[in-house]
Amino acid sequence: MKSHSSSLLAEVRTFRQNHPDVRYVDLIALDIPGHFYGKRYPIEMLEKVAAGSPLKLPQNAVLLGVQGGLFKIGDYCFNDGDPDANRRLVPGTLKPVSWESQPLGQMLITSDDTEAPIEFEPREVLAKVLERLHHKGIHPVVAFELEFYLFDKKLADGLPQFARDPLSDDADDQPNLHIERLSRFSDVLDDMAQTAKAQGIDITVITAEIGPGQFEINFGHLDDGLRAADWAALFCRSTRGVALKHGYRASFMAKPYLQYPGSGMHVHVSLYDAAGNNLLAAHQQQPLRHAVAGCLELLPHCMPIFSPNHNAFRRLGGTVNAATRASWGFEDRDACVRIPESDPRNLRIEHRLASADANPYLVLAAILVGLEHGLEAKREPIAPLNDDRSSGTDFPVEMLDAVRAMQHQAVLRDKLGAEFVDVYCENKRQDHLAFQQEIHAREYRWFL
Incomplete structure (x- = not known):
């Protein structure tokens, strides 16, 4: 000490x-x-x-x-x-x-x-999961990817406006993946990247995403899961601050536009033993299949973590690459759990379901618990989407249903902690009920 x-x-x-x-x-x-x-x-x-x-x-x-x-x-x-x-x-x-x-x-x-750690503190929840895995000889390597939107700094009647193209001063209202969008917004994007690096965050790839004013930032792979989640949390804070300095709003809101893609939090996870061997690649990748099965089994019970608010549920089944069922596949972005093409040393899962505004500590903890459960249960997963495009299992798409599915799930209560599960579920339930305690103008248009 x-x-x-x-x-x-x-x-x-x-x-x-x-x-x-x-x-x-x-x-x-x-x-x-x-x-x-x-x-x-x-x-x-x-x-x-x-x-x-x-x-x-x-x-x-x-x-x-x-x-x-x-x-x-x-x-x-x-x-x-x-x-x-x-x-x-x-x-x-x-x-x-x-x-x-x-x-x-x-x-x-x-x-x-x-x-006396706080049992329901998100970082403590992840720390306990990582400690248990390390005692079992399992060492995760993790990388986050975060999508976000840029909006104009000024709202219009409380609603977001498209970010202004700094070259033309027109609204960036055309969804596209063009590399030129990175150039047009290079001042604010470069400042975001440099500011993140000053925070100790390893920024790698920057992508212009499909939505207007939407971008994605990738982080480097880390063998320290807590630090990887720290990076994701700190990046959100610094990015919002830098955007305001440049006359924009940056938001990790899951679904700011109904007609455009939502913003996700993609998490890459590989598992190694103490000698540095990739556990998922052993025995003709059988552990990979078991790990996928565990993730998919627990996924419907983790929805309050992956979709932590009313808006996040709007993202599911949306316009592009947003799954509507618990599924997996090789090189398939329609799957919740994607297996990117890689050599055995770098074999990993990419968990794509969480929204960008989810809590990164809890998202990673839930993913790791799914992998751990799968390795222990040793069950075969459902068919991948590559073999059957209709493959998948249903998950809750409304918060109260999701909370009920999570609260009494035995594996989650054991591996995330019963006290945390109870506190978290009640927090989500109360937030959802508070959200309903306002009459929207639409209700008057429909029913008055």
Whole structure:
């Protein structure tokens, strides 16, 4: 612990030397809906925390709803006295924030690896899954891909407007994959990439996607699942900030336009043993088939994680490459679980179902639990789409049905934690009910 504190202290002191104009640092963590919460610390106090002083935040901050309100969930929030819980600094995450008007820093905090981790904290849920896999000799390598839309900074009656083409000042309202769109929006895209790299994120490929103003960013592969999810979470924050600086809004909303493709979170996962052998490629790829079967079996029960809000369900069965059933296939983007073409060393699954606004810690945890379950159960999967285009199993397409399917699933309760499953399901249920507590103008048009 002493050496751990000394390395953190060295990190803070080095940061202060390199950024003498920074007076405050945002200490941030992801809540259940996937939003950052935290506190802004004077840099002097951060040095004390790094040296070993306690860092405490309300435990129930993790339970915030989409709009930031607290729901009564069991004894939490209103019958527990709103207690504080210990957090710790995540080493290597203290970085400058370049998109604010004043010099600022940010650093991730978490309850995992503290004396009393919060069972329903997303990062802690993933940490437990990874720790269990490591004890079994399974070492995941992970890479995220995130799609997002650029909108004009100004809304029109609360609705998003197409991003303005900086060369013509016209709306970028034509869906296409043209490489020229990367050039036309190069200023903001380059700034997003460079800002992410300054956060320690390995940005690789940038793609202009099909939707107007839609892009995709790929990250490098990592043998540290927590860090890979950290990258995805931090990228969303920095990208929104950079977009505003350039006069745009960046959104990871799952389905901002009904007539255009939604935005997804694609996760590539391969599994290795301690010697670096690809476990999925062994025995003529039989473990791959077992892992796929496990993913597909649990997928219908993980829908509140993969589609975490009302809008995310709109993306399913949409215009392009959005599955309507739990399916798999080789080199098939219509499948939930795609097997990209690769050599045995790099054999992996690409899980394509999650929406871009899903919580990356929980998405990865759910995927890994599916793979783990499949390797243990050793069942054969359904036919791939390559052999049968109608192959697939149904999954819930409405939130309340999805919550019911998740809450009592024995494997998820065992491997993700029963306390987390109960808390998460009630959070999603309450968010959904809160969303319904507003009469839309359409209802008056239809029924008045």
